[in-house]
Amino acid sequence: MSxxxxxxxxxxxxxxxxxxxxxxxxxxxxxxxxxxxxxTLAGEFATKERIEEVRRLYGLDRPLMVQYGAWLWDALxxxxxxxxxxxxxxxxxxxxxxxxxxxVVVGAVLLSLAVGIPLGMAAATRARSRFDAAxxxxxxxxxxxxxxxxxxxxxxWVALSWQxxxxxxxxxxxxxxxxAIAHAILPAIALAAAxxxxxxxxxxxxxxxxxxSDYIRTLRAKGLRRWRILWQHGLKNIGVTLxxxxxxxxxxxxxxxxxxxxxxxxPGIGSLLVHAAINKDFAVVQGVVLVMVLIVxxxxxxxxxxxxxxxxxxxxx
Amino acid sequence: xxxxxxxxxPAAIRRRFDLSSVLAISFLAVVVLxxxxxxxxxxxxxxxxxxxxxxxxxSAAHLLGTDDLGRDxxxxxxxxxxxxxxxxxLAVLVGTLIGVPVGLIAGFRGGWIDDVIGRLxxxxxxFPAIVLAVAITGALGIGLTNGMIAVGVVFxxxxxxxxxxxxxxxxxxxxxxxxxxxxxxxxxILWRHVLPNAVQPLIVQVTLMLAVALLAEAxxxxxxxxxxxxxxxxxxxLTRAYHYMEAAPEQMxxxxxxxxxxxxxxxxxxxTVRVLLDxxx
Numbered sequence: 001m002s003x004x005x006x007x008x009x010x011x012x013x014x015x016x017x018x019x020x021x022x023x024x025x026x027x028x029x030x031x032x033x034x035x036x037x038x039x040t041l042a043g044e045f046a047t048k049e050r051i052e053e054v055r056r057l058y059g060l061d062r063p064l065m066v067q068y069g070a071w072l073w074d075a076l077x078x079x080x081x082x083x084x085x086x087x088x089x090x091x092x093x094x095x096x097x098x099x100x101x102x103x104v105v106v107g108a109v110l111l112s113l114a115v116g117i118p119l120g121m122a123a124a125t126r127a128r129s130r131f132d133a134a135x136x137x138x139x140x141x142x143x144x145x146x147x148x149x150x151x152x153x154x155x156x157w158v159a160l161s162w163q164x165x166x167x168x169x170x171x172x173x174x175x176x177x178x179x180a181i182a183h184a185i186l187p188a189i190a191l192a193a194a195x196x197x198x199x200x201x202x203x204x205x206x207x208x209x210x211x212x213s214d215y216i217r218t219l220r221a222k223g224l225r226r227w228r229i230l231w232q233h234g235l236k237n238i239g240v241t242l243x244x245x246x247x248x249x250x251x252x253x254x255x256x257x258x259x260x261x262x263x264x265x266x267p268g269i270g271s272l273l274v275h276a277a278i279n280k281d282f283a284v285v286q287g288v289v290l291v292m293v294l295i296v297x298x299x300x301x302x303x304x305x306x307x308x309x310x311x312x313x314x315x316x317x
Numbered sequence: 318x319x320x321x322x323x324x325x326x327p328a329a330i331r332r333r334f335d336l337s338s339v340l341a342i343s344f345l346a347v348v349v350l351x352x353x354x355x356x357x358x359x360x361x362x363x364x365x366x367x368x369x370x371x372x373x374x375x376s377a378a379h380l381l382g383t384d385d386l387g388r389d390x391x392x393x394x395x396x397x398x399x400x401x402x403x404x405x406x407l408a409v410l411v412g413t414l415i416g417v418p419v420g421l422i423a424g425f426r427g428g429w430i431d432d433v434i435g436r437l438x439x440x441x442x443x444f445p446a447i448v449l450a451v452a453i454t455g456a457l458g459i460g461l462t463n464g465m466i467a468v469g470v471v472f473x474x475x476x477x478x479x480x481x482x483x484x485x486x487x488x489x490x491x492x493x494x495x496x497x498x499x500x501x502x503x504x505x506i507l508w509r510h511v512l513p514n515a516v517q518p519l520i521v522q523v524t525l526m527l528a529v530a531l532l533a534e535a536x537x538x539x540x541x542x543x544x545x546x547x548x549x550x551x552x553x554x555l556t557r558a559y560h561y562m563e564a565a566p567e568q569m570x571x572x573x574x575x576x577x578x579x580x581x582x583x584x585x586x587x588x589t590v591r592v593l594l595d596x597x598x
Contacts, residue, residue: 140584152562256447259447270448282455
């Protein structure tokens with residue numbers, strides 16, 4: 001087997017156990033409920049019949065292994081059980097609400113990269129200058145800034161005082177693309193602040209290392225233009241760092257969107273999760289957490305494959 | 318082998334304590350002291366309502382104004398700091414107590430134990446932190462303590478990975494072989510030799526994690542999954558401020574700035590600790 005094939009095979013063989021373990025963690029969430037889960041789920045003033053009904057609905061009367069097996073088998077077929085509050089299938093709820101989350105997260109990722117990469121590159125080429133210090137200071141602020149507070153400040157000034165953009169809510173992309181993007185801009189900026197900070201910091205430190213290497217010196221010596229060294233050779237050589245950052249970024253933004261959706265009253269899967277967690281609608285909690293973790297695991301796998309594609313050293317190492 | 322911090326000569330230490338370290342440590346000292354002494358420092362009770370003074374602007378009597386129930390915002394800020402700091406410390410403590418032993422064992426033992434723990438860590442790291450924390454809090458029951466235990470569980474794989482990597486390096490050292498040849502048990506080697514020599518990067522990570530934990534506490538409380546009313550925390554104060562944003566926008570600045578500055582200070586402290594502990598610096 002070639003180095004690449006072996007690398008991909010090794011990654012794939014780690015992928016399945018991680019997926020399986022993730023399903024066990026998600027399934028296990030219900031087991032964390034203190035006491036009898038059926039009593040808790042049925043709510044405060046539930047009748048005996050209601051408790052039994054809930055127990056039957058989620059199969060809580062069966063042995064744990066059987067419950068897990070049935071749950072996993074249903075999940076594989078796209079059946080994530082049904083919501084205790086709305087009685088709707090959990091999968092439908094998630095599909096309905098997913099686009100609102102997607103547009104904000106994708107917008108935030110694009111914004112983080114579009115601002116973070118040039119900022120990090122500019123800082124790296126002027127390492128230890130005033131500009132570099134300013135970028136690093138900005139980055140420190142971005143990391144420490146509570147995204148939901150930034151969101152509130154943005155809502156107050158940009159939306160309420162200056163009335164430049166809509167304050168809250170969300171519009172389906174399919175019905176009015178322009179309006180949908182207008183609604184997603186402020187949430188995406190609020191999410192992207194930390195992303196820009198992280199991307200610019202990582203790009204800066206990776207690029208400083210690359211720029212100090214011998215082959216860049218050779219390129220310089222043979223008279224290649226500065227911007228070509230930077231954008232062609234520099235960017236290519238920090239490709240692995242960038243991919244890692246994007247992988248981590250999506251994981252973090254998916255988490256942060258949970259809070260941001262609350263600020264902007266966005267009907268996405270994040271607000272679905274919070275509402276379900278507060279109201280003990282556990283089938284919904286499990287469904288949302290499962291979907292989010294599967295997205296992250298699959299993205300990590302894709303990122304690993306891309307590593308091997310852009311940098312042959314990864315597969316050999 | 319005992320824990321030895323390579324602090325270097327006094328002159329070198331002074332150089333490493335730059336302005337940001339001094340500012341960060343002083344700020345944290347003020348916040349911690351104010352939180353600990355909250356009942357004596359705060360001018361009012363954080364939960365006492367005064368319906369004649371609702372959403373009042375800042376004044377001599379109420380330095381930061383009053384909230385929608387006429388409670389003194391400055392007093393709530395001081396008492397809220399206690400909840401926020403307690404939450405951050407609890408999460409980092411839980412993360413350390415779970416993560417460090419697990420990571421040390423994985424790195425020290427290697428083999429299939431390391432493989433299994435490695436996959437488990439990969440799995441836990443695939444969950445977006447806040448998402449898992451929200452789900453665990455919902456299951457355990459809503460409240461600050463449960464919420465921050467959940468955040469700690471979510472943090473533990475980060476520390477476990479670091480501890481594992483450290484243990485893998487340290488176990489190759491000659492003094493570990495020497496200890497083993499004297500008949501030391503694995504537990505003794507881990508506790509007396511591996512941990513003390515692996516501890517420096519862990520201390521740095523734990524300090525930096527305090528900032529992340531503080532933001533996590535604020536997020537959970539903002540969502541209503543942390544501190545429960547009427548008690549304040551900085552995140553919970555922002556929830557109320559948000560509801561009355563149009564009537565009293567100034568309400569949202571103090572808690573937000575408190576979170577931002579404290580998180581910045583924790584990060585600066587982590588940076589200072591890293592420089593102090595780094596023997597190559």
